[in-house]
Amino acid sequence: MKKIIAILLAAVLLTAAFAGCSGKKPEDGKLKIITTIFPVYEWVSQNISDCDVFVYVGGESDKWVEDVLRDASNKNMLTLNLMDALGDLAKEEEAVEGMQGEEAEADGETEFDEHIWLSLKNASVLTAHIAEKLGEKDAANKSAYEKNAEDYTAALNKLDSRYAEAVRAAKHDTLIFADRFPFRYMTSDYNLKYYAAFSGCSAESEASFKTLVFLADKLKELQLYKLMILDGSDG
Numbered sequence: 001m002k003k004i005i006a007i008l009l010a011a012v013l014l015t016a017a018f019a020g021c022s023g024k025k026p027e028d029g030k031l032k033i034i035t036t037i038f039p040v041y042e043w044v045s046q047n048i049s050d051c052d053v054f055v056y057v058g059g060e061s062d063k064w065v066e067d068v069l070r071d072a073s074n075k076n077m078l079t080l081n082l083m084d085a086l087g088d089l090a091k092e093e094e095a096v097e098g099m100q101g102e103e104a105e106a107d108g109e110t111e112f113d114e115h116i117w118l119s120l121k122n123a124s125v126l127t128a129h130i131a132e133k134l135g136e137k138d139a140a141n142k143s144a145y146e147k148n149a150e151d152y153t154a155a156l157n158k159l160d161s162r163y164a165e166a167v168r169a170a171k172h173d174t175l176i177f178a179d180r181f182p183f184r185y186m187t188s189d190y191n192l193k194y195y196a197a198f199s200g201c202s203a204e205s206e207a208s209f210k211t212l213v214f215l216a217d218k219l220k221e222l223q224l225y226k227l228m229i230l231d232g233s234d235g
Contacts, residue, residue, distance in 0.1 A: 039117035047131045047145045047152075052076065055130065058083030059114035060201065078137045085129045086116060091184055093199045098214035099181075100198055100207060113200050119185035120160040124153045164190060174222055178207060178215055 035055040052074065056062050058081040069079055083090055093111045095101050116122050131149030135142035167173070167190045174193040175183070181196030195218050197207040207215075218224075 047148045053078045055080045082126050100211045113184045115182040115200050120156050121189050124156045
């Protein structure tokens with residue numbers, strides 16, 4: 001079922017990509033941007049989304065994009081792989097204590113966590129990158145892209161400060177997640193610790209009894225269950 005959904009989603013995205021990124025410009029003369037996930041759309045929309053650009057996360061889940069772009073009719077399309085844009089800031093998948101591991105990749109290839117949008121710091125870096133590339137593609141509006149990127153980055157930095165303040169004021173600095181853990185970048189940003197059943201890009205979805213017992217014991221050891229009880233009583 002998951003594979004079928006993934007294929008259908010890819011088909012929808014392909015349709016959108018070719019509709020918006022064809023070699024022929026729309027009648028109104030405006031260029032179009034296509035992205036594969038909403039957070040990327042949000043970053044792009046803050047830089048005036050009127051350019052013939054395809055923005056995608058990259059990584060293992062976006063392998064299909066390479067074939068699509070290779071056969072695209074618009075050979076002048078600007079493509080932005082955000083994992084590549086992050087460079088050394090991209091983080092490898094990691095296995096923390098108690099996490100249910102996976103068998104190593106057959107080819108030994110390093111797998112990176114693709115949840116790059118769950119970091120305000122990453123968002124700032126990628127917003128600047130997108131603005132720069134849009135300016136190169138559409139030089140006439142370069143200053144507008146730069147100004148919008150600056151304004152949006154300022155808003156991101158303000159929110160980042162609020163997150164950091166909340167973490168400093170918190171009694172605990174550890175998260176427990178009984179599922180796949182997509183917040184690797186966020187916990188790194190604010191020096192938080194975490195325990196989880198699986199890594200963020202894990203193919204597994206059902207935790208073993210041993211894993212659940214470990215997480216439950218950590219919950220008691222760190223006394224995080226008291227916080228859960230208080231939150232529940234407050235509705």
